[in-house]
Amino acid sequence: MPVPGEQNQGARLRAPALYVYGIVPADVEVDGQAQGVGDAGTMRVIRHREIAALVSETDQSAPRPTDRAAHEDLLDATAAEVPVLPLPCGTVVPDRAAVLDGLLKPRHDEFARALRELEGRAEYLVELRYPAQERPREPDVRALVEALAPVSARLSPGRPTGRRDTARLAVLAETHRAGELERALDTLAEGWAGRIELRLFGPLAPYDFMPPG
Structure with missing residues (x-):
């Protein structure tokens, strides 16, 4: 900007x-x-x-x-x-x-x-990583979006990491719902154990939700 x-x-x-x-x-x-x-x-x-x-x-x-x-x-x-x-x-x-x-x-x-x-919202960055260093799979990314949509105000692709085995999803969520966000990720992580690692960062400034300009 x-x-x-x-x-x-x-x-x-x-x-x-x-x-x-x-x-x-x-x-x-x-x-x-x-x-x-x-x-x-x-x-x-x-x-x-x-x-x-x-x-x-x-x-x-x-x-x-x-x-x-x-x-x-x-x-x-x-x-x-x-x-x-x-x-x-x-x-x-x-x-x-x-x-x-x-x-x-x-x-x-x-x-x-x-x-x-x-007001009352912040960005949370979810990182999806494959230990086997394979490229992120579109069905997994869709599952992540579907799981987080109910507790999110907005979703956006996160800033690139430069790693071929990692995808990021930026989540704009109300800060008082951070616990719900964590629980939704925990449920996914249980089903993906040994295949995909999930990491959550935040609250962060809304770098991925800035107005254009």
């Missing part, structure tokens, strides 16, 4: 620029001890009407090797508490005006609507 005003990663920014993690409701407050990609203690929100951008100060113009984990850890922890729309790792803008004019103001209504749809 390109952000107007985002800097070329090959150029050096004057410190401090702003690293933008994602979009949250405007009433969200930031824990003073929250640690993201930027310096400790610099996390804050920039608000515009119903929405806000979760940001921290940074003097980096390009992502470092450790940034992706810090970026995703912060967003996943946020998603467990409040709705969040994640932005790509490495989204850096020069200042507060760029956040407001390039992101929050032009897409306010779209982001506000998406956040309302995510």
Whole structure:
């Protein structure tokens, strides 16, 4: 999701620029001890009407090797508490005006609507892996979809793993139904014991359910 005003990663920014993690409701407050990609203690929100951008100060113009984990850890922890729309790792803008004019103001209504749809929900990622390193079978994937559909608000193919023996299914579900999701997977796992491994990750930020743009 390109952000107007985002800097070329090959150029050096004057410190401090702003690293933008994602979009949250405007009433969200930031824990003073929250640690993201930027310096400790610099996390804050920039608000515009119903929405806000979760940001921290940074003097980096390009992502470092450790940034992706810090970026995703912060967003996943946020998603467990409040709705969040994640932005790509490495989204850096020069200042507060760029956040407001390039992101929050032009897409306010779209982001506000998406956040309302995510209220009380998070992404859960289900990984289906074949120990014999065979390719995932379509009937097994269909069985997984059918088993999880009753406890899911939406389903989507998950981000590719790069492994030929693994398939992923992204599940958008209400967080209070996480137990039902786990039980549905346990039932499948019993029937697939020794043939297929199932792993569940979440709650996560809804990376696979972002609005287009």
